[in-house]
Amino acid sequence: MNLVLDSSVIAKLFIDEKDSDKATELLEKSSTKDIKLIASTLVFYEVGNTILKHLREKDKDGTEYMDQLFFLNIEYSSLDKALAGEAIRTARINDITYYDAVHITLSQRHKSAFVTEDKELLRKFKNAIPMKDALERIEKEPKTTNLRSL
Amino acid sequence: MSVTISVRVDDEVKKKIEELGYTPSEYIKKILIQELKKERSRRAMAWLKAHRLPSGEKSVEEEIREDRDSR
Numbered sequence: 001m002n003l004v005l006d007s008s009v010i011a012k013l014f015i016d017e018k019d020s021d022k023a024t025e026l027l028e029k030s031s032t033k034d035i036k037l038i039a040s041t042l043v044f045y046e047v048g049n050t051i052l053k054h055l056r057e058k059d060k061d062g063t064e065y066m067d068q069l070f071f072l073n074i075e076y077s078s079l080d081k082a083l084a085g086e087a088i089r090t091a092r093i094n095d096i097t098y099y100d101a102v103h104i105t106l107s108q109r110h111k112s113a114f115v116t117e118d119k120e121l122l123r124k125f126k127n128a129i130p131m132k133d134a135l136e137r138i139e140k141e142p143k144t145t146n147l148r149s150l
Numbered sequence: 151m152s153v154t155i156s157v158r159v160d161d162e163v164k165k166k167i168e169e170l171g172y173t174p175s176e177y178i179k180k181i182l183i184q185e186l187k188k189e190r191s192r193r194a195m196a197w198l199k200a201h202r203l204p205s206g207e208k209s210v211e212e213e214i215r216e217d218r219d220s221r
Contacts, residue, residue, distance in 0.1 A: 013202075016205050017210065028192075054204060118211050
């Protein structure tokens with residue numbers, strides 16, 4: 001199973017909010033199952049900007065935070081010509097921003113649910129689901145064979 | 151640049167890998183890459199849990215929505 005993640009989900013791993021643990025659980029549980037987590041490379045900009053807003057004096061320059069974003073077990077997908085074209089069409093038809101449309105179009109390309117906490121996207125797109133629902137889907141997936149079972 | 155890594159395993163393990171339709175080298179390569187990714191991710195998650203940044207007045211989804219709408 002594939003799950004495409006929105007920046008609103010990934011950013012929760014970095015900022016201490018009430019549902020940050022849910023985002024952590026989502027990543028941790030996915031790694032024990034045959035689940036591929038995918039995100040647009042747009043998250044580097046959007047999450048980076050969010051991190052920037054929350055950095056304190058003692059957090060130095062924030063590079064360590066950006067490093068972790070690259071280390072997460074997420075397949076980052078960059079924009080290509082086909083996706084860019086499809087995204088602008090999706091943005092116009094659905095009256096959403098181009099940024100939103102890139103994430104949505106990526107999830108459609110992968111025939112995947114789009115995990116987001118953004119209310120507007122949850123309301124507008126059938127394949128958009130909140131972290132709570134994504135966790136339920138992950139629970140139902142069988143565990144992957146690990147090395148110890150060989 | 152690529153390097154060679156050799157591993158010594160029991161006959162039984164080699165047989166089981168082959169039964170799955172893999173050659174041992176391609177299987178080990180696949181597992182190594184997968185596990186390395188997972189381990190790096192596990193460490194990143196642990197680091198993040200210990201170093202989460204304080205939240206603001208708005209939730210991150212509200213902040214990202216504002217950014218998207220204002221660009």
